[in-house]
Amino acid sequence: MQIEQNKMWDQFYASAAPVYFPSGFAKDMLPKMEKGWNILDLGCGNGRDSIYFAQNGVNVTAVDSSREAIAHLREREPKVKAVCGNVVTDPVLKEKNYDGIYSRFFIHALTEEQEEILLARCYGALRAGGSLFIETRCTQDELCGVGERLSDTEWLIEGHYRRFIVPEQLVARLSDLGFTNIQSMCARGFAPFHDADPVVLRIIARK
Numbered sequence: 612m613q614i615e616q617n618k619m620w621d622q623f624y625a626s627a628a629p630v631y632f633p634s635g636f637a638k639d640m641l642p643k644m645e646k647g648w649n650i651l652d653l654g655c656g657n658g659r660d661s662i663y664f665a666q667n668g669v670n671v672t673a674v675d676s677s678r679e680a681i682a683h684l685r686e687r688e689p690k691v692k693a694v695c696g697n698v699v700t701d702p703v704l705k706e707k708n709y710d711g712i713y714s715r716f717f718i719h720a721l722t723e724e725q726e727e728i729l730l731a732r733c734y735g736a737l738r739a740g741g742s743l744f745i746e747t748r749c750t751q752d753e754l755c756g757v758g759e760r761l762s763d764t765e766w767l768i769e770g771h772y773r774r775f776i777v778p779e780q781l782v783a784r785l786s787d788l789g790f791t792n793i794q795s796m797c798a799r800g801f802a803p804f805h806d807a808d809p810v811v812l813r814i815i816a817r818k
């Protein structure tokens with residue numbers, strides 16, 4: 612499954628489809644960061660948000676498993692430390708003391724088992740008081756239920772795997788790990804794209 616998904620993302624980033632402007636989530640989260648912060652962008656894609664943060668004074672390490680995506684990012688912004696790897700296993704999360712971990716439209720690309728491992732690693736990699744920023748697809752999305760059913764929350768649409776996140780379950784997992792001040796919001800208008808405006812989940816939490 613992971614190899615097929617990597618191939619799909621490589622093809623996507625080699626095409627003309629990806630966008631390069633920063634997401635609404637990145638624009639909304641930048642004021643919650645400080646200049647000079649060290650952050651991790653997990654599943655950064657072509658680095659649209661990493662580049663925006665780096666150009667606004669934040670030190671960014673960005674990780675994605677797509678070689679194509681990381682090659683684009685390295686070409687466009689050398690200030691970003693771009694790492695090609697699987698975030699669930701990459702040593703980048705063994706480093707400690709990140710001020711922030713940011714992840715947009717990525718958690719839903721992971722299986723539940725991968726999410727569990729990743730979030731525990733995120734907790735370990737943040738400094739005390741550090742922040743976690745997540746934007747992800749959730750079960751209120753109209754796409755949940757479309758395509759080939761793998762489980763109630765997992766669907767394959769034209770070969771594209773998505774696990775729609777149950778908001779309360781993610782909040783409970785973060786709380787169990789020790790995260791505090793967990794704010795979660797589900798709404799439309801956060802991530803409009805072409806003619807779609809799905810309900811998406813945003814989470815901000817503190818270690």
Ligand SMILES: C[S@@+](CC[C@H](N)C(=O)[O-])C[C@H]1O[C@@H](n2cnc3c(N)ncnc32)[C@H](O)[C@@H]1O
Pocket residue numbers: 616617620634653654655656657659674675676677680696697698699714715716717720721
């Ligand atoms: C929907 S894209 C989001 C990209 C970017 N964050 C954005 O908002 O435009 C999901 C990304 O997750 C990456 N990805 C999926 N599974 C991964 C994994 N296990 N480790 C690292 N990256 C992964 C894919 O290559 C893809 O670039």
